[in-house]
Amino acid sequence: MKKYILILTLLFGQCTHTHFSFNGDFENIDSISKKPIGWSFSFNEEQAAGYSTKLDSAVKQNGKYSISLQKINDKSEFGVIDYMIPEAFDGKVIELRGYMKTAGVKRGFAGLWLRLDGDGKMLGFENMKRQGIGGTKDWKQYIIKLPYPAGVKAIHFGGVNAGDGKVWFDNFELFIDDKPIEKVKQLILKKADTDTSFSRNSKISSILMTPRQITNLTITGQYWGFLKYHHPSVSQGDYNWDAELFRLLPGVINAKNNNQLSSVLEKYLDKLPAPKICKVCNERIDRNEVLKPDYGELLTGQFLSKSLTNKLDFIKNNRNIGENYWIGREWAGNPRFKNEKSYNSIAYPDAGFRLLSLYRYWSMINYYYPYKNLIGKDWNKVLIEFIPKFINASNGKEYTLVTLELIGKLKDCHANIMGGNPTLSSIKGNYAAPFQAKFIENKLVITGYYLDTLNIKDKLKIGDVISEINGKKVSDLIKTYLHIQPGSNYSAQLRDLPDNYLLRNNDPSLKIIVQRGNLTFPYDAPLADVRLTSFNNINYTKSTGHFLINNDIGYIYPARYRNDELLSIKKDFEHTKGIVIDMRCYPSDFMPFTFGNYIKSNQTDFVKFECFNISKPGSFIYSGKASNGGGIISNFYKGRIIVIVNSTTQSQAEYTTMAFQSSPNVKVIGSQTAGADGNVSLIRLPGNIATAISGIGIFYPDGTPTQQVGVKIDYVIKPTIRGIRQGKDELLEKAIHIIEKNELK
Incomplete structure (x- = not known):
């Protein structure tokens, strides 16, 4: 299944009348390269090594030539031929027709493929995988149709062999709204869209560094x-x-x-x-x-x-x-x-x-x-x-x-x-531990199980400390991987290191040293293949967005909360003394102006924004504030409210915490949050690398930053190894204690 996803990824104004033609039958041959003009025979060196692509004058459906695509080894999971048209057309439906002949295709499929590209992304794709064409078949015309949406800037099409054997292709034709593409009205594109001179390589293979x-x-x-x-x-x-x-x-x-x-x-x-x-x-x-x-x-x-x-x-x-x-x-x-x-x-x-x-x-x-x-x-x-x-x-x-x-x-x-970058995934390792481990009191501690299999529960217990992995101290491994574990602060980096690097491997086991009280022992921990295994989400265990802890205290779990619950929350929590909001998660609904108004009597600002100045690159200005509260005074919640946070509290969870803590009856307990707030802006880099940034500056109304440092915390409380071993949620217990003893300051 994965290789077909990879195939999908890689095969990845005013109007005027312009005559347009393309070399769909391979008859126009470049005099130097001896290849059909406009056609690419592979996407990369691996495909070129794994599949032989040739111009064939002996076997053809029409004219002088066809193109054959034959697997010769296992260096690539598929081979392609590709033709790109960097133009936009006026129409609603695009249709690709082409002839294909197969010989001994097995362990995969053969097909035509068609992809529509827009503003840095794929707008449509089909490769006939679902038809499962294989075996040995004589020449036959096949057809692909896709909606042709607004914003298309380039059309890619061709043939694919994703199996063993040999495939021939010939006589490709394109139609838009049943008209040959040569007769379809073209849309004017920017020159930046039509210059494809360096679409495959830069012609600069190396640069000597001095x-x-x-x-x-x-x-x-x-x-x-x-x-x-x-x-x-x-x-x-x-x-x-x-x-x-x-x-x-x-x-x-x-x-x-x-x-x-x-x-x-x-x-x-x-x-x-x-x-x-x-x-x-x-x-x-x-x-x-x-x-x-x-x-x-x-x-x-x-x-x-x-x-x-x-x-x-x-x-x-x-x-x-x-x-x-x-x-x-x-x-x-x-x-x-x-x-x-x-x-x-x-x-x-x-x-x-x-x-x-x-x-x-x-x-x-x-x-x-x-x-x-x-x-x-x-x-x-x-x-x-x-x-x-x-x-x-x-x-x-x-x-x-x-x-x-x-x-x-x-x-x-x-x-x-x-986006599950395949190169980075292979670096991290295709196998992962079936148990969860977190850094508590500066030690790597087992805190849960992602899977019930592999007999992990019989060998490793909640609260066990892992001191070494594959012969290296955990403290040394932190130093090894920290520079490639992005994070706003050290707490956030430690949050992600175990699942991303420390407990990953390209072998199906990890040799670990475990400390349990006075006992220290080695263990070969079996790992699960991340490509084939569905890991249980043990971080989001609450089934509902709100419930009563006891008659005096209500509990809100933002990961399950929905704004349409607010009426029932008001009724259920009407006679409680306090509410615990467990923000150690990511909210499933936007709460600052709904639940936030319920717990705050007066309207006040809770955030100040910083945005870029589009007319002056590099300049940023304070662009406004946001406020909440000020609803009907008799209806707002008057009890004590505790918000629990930790390094899992990130982005919208931090923003929501800021909105809540602007109410005078709210206190925040826990440890440093992730320190990453502001709407996300996506970035695409060569080599199919996708990343992002926090695109807006988020500050408290007085200008205090949240980026990197996290939200303001009234009571710093962290879990202990002893508490983990005893099965306690020490932060929740502290929140309940503060409400019951009225310890808000």
Whole structure:
């Protein structure tokens, strides 16, 4: 099943009339490569090694040639041929027709495939997997149909062999609304969408790292990112800015000194249209500006010529302030990174693409990350540090790890590699422990069981301490993995380390040393295959969103709570002395203005926002506040309220806690929260890497931050190993005690 998901991933205005044609029958052959013009015979080196793709003049359905696709070894799970049309059309339904012949296809399937790409994402896909075509079959025409939605910017189609044996393809045709695609009205796309010169590789396989080269590439990264978001022609999509980097880099790499570097960059800049005078670009920024742009060395005069510096300064003062091809604003005010290609088919990007990945991410953070001032290191120095790391990454795993290390520099729990990245999963290990372990009192303690199998409960007990894993002390393993475990703070990193690294392996067992009281013993812990096993979610064990602990105390579990429960909660909790809100989870409903109004009599602010200034990249301003409370006074809850938090309390859970604790009868107990708040903005990087950032700055009304530090806590309380062994929830017990003894201060 997994390989078919992988196949799916990898196979991943005004109107005018334009004649369009394509080489669907393979008859137009390139005189140099001897391949059909426009066709790609694989997505990567593994496919090229695992499947032989040939132009066949002996076996064909029509004309002179067909293309054959034959498995020759197990280096790849499937092979493809691919044709891309970087155009958009006016229509509702797209249809692919093509002929296919099979010989001995087994342990998989053969088929046509069709994919529709939009703004950095897949809008439609079909590969005939469900038809299960295999065996030996003569020529037959097959048909695929997909809805053709608005926003399509490229069409990919071709053939796939996901099994043993040999498959031939011939005579592909495309139709939109039953019309041949050559006769369909085209939509005008930006030049950034139609330039596909470097869609497979950058033509820069390696770069020799020297101090001079690092300087060249550092300045170029700052220059490339600056122009991307400031120059009107670039920021409006008149250039494929990824491709332009690859056109610029050869000259940069050959520059021997600052004068030569300035000359290369200035000659390139002179090819771009000069910006028009912007009369409003230098108007005074709101006094609420809290972060100012940082242009690195571009305008200092230390590295670049005076002539080039003046031209860059002119662009800054006459920058694009209108619609931007690369950046937009989500409804909540966080940045939306648009039109970024993820190059899914490139499993291991070459040196040019690795540099693009670094430049893209660095520029996004430099201009659109609200917490850049909290990174703890000059972001320009981070660029210098990571240029050799990205260039020297010698394979897909090293590239993934150095990208993860860069992401970790943000100290943001929202910033991680997302979406079950297969390379990162293989690094972590395909096998995981069937038990849960958490760091308690600075020791790795078993706290629960994900599975009831493997006889784990007979061998390992709740409260057991793991001191060594595969011959290494846990304390040493923390140091080994901490730099590739992103997190806003140390508590959040420790929260995720066990499940992500410490208790993962590529072998089906772990050798651990267990401490149980005065007893210490070794144990070969059996692991479960994460690809095949469904692990029980033991963190969300409450079945309902609210109930009575006893006649005097109500309990709210936000992970199960729904706002439509509020009326019954008011009735059930009417005569209670207090409520415990267990925020050691992620809320399933938005509570600040519903439940928050129920527990707060007067309307007051509970949060202040910081958002990016879309007309001035790199500038951030306080953009407003939010308040709750102030409902009908006689109906608000007048009892004592305790909110329990810990490192699991993240994002919306932290925001909700802030809303609740603005009420005077609310106190917060527990330990440091995750320290990651603000609506999430997604980022796509070459090599099919998806990540994100906290896109809005979240602060208490007085300006106190929550990012990295977490929410304010009135009573710091942490669980103990003794309590875990006794089966106690010490934080819940403390919350009940505070309410019963009226210990609110």
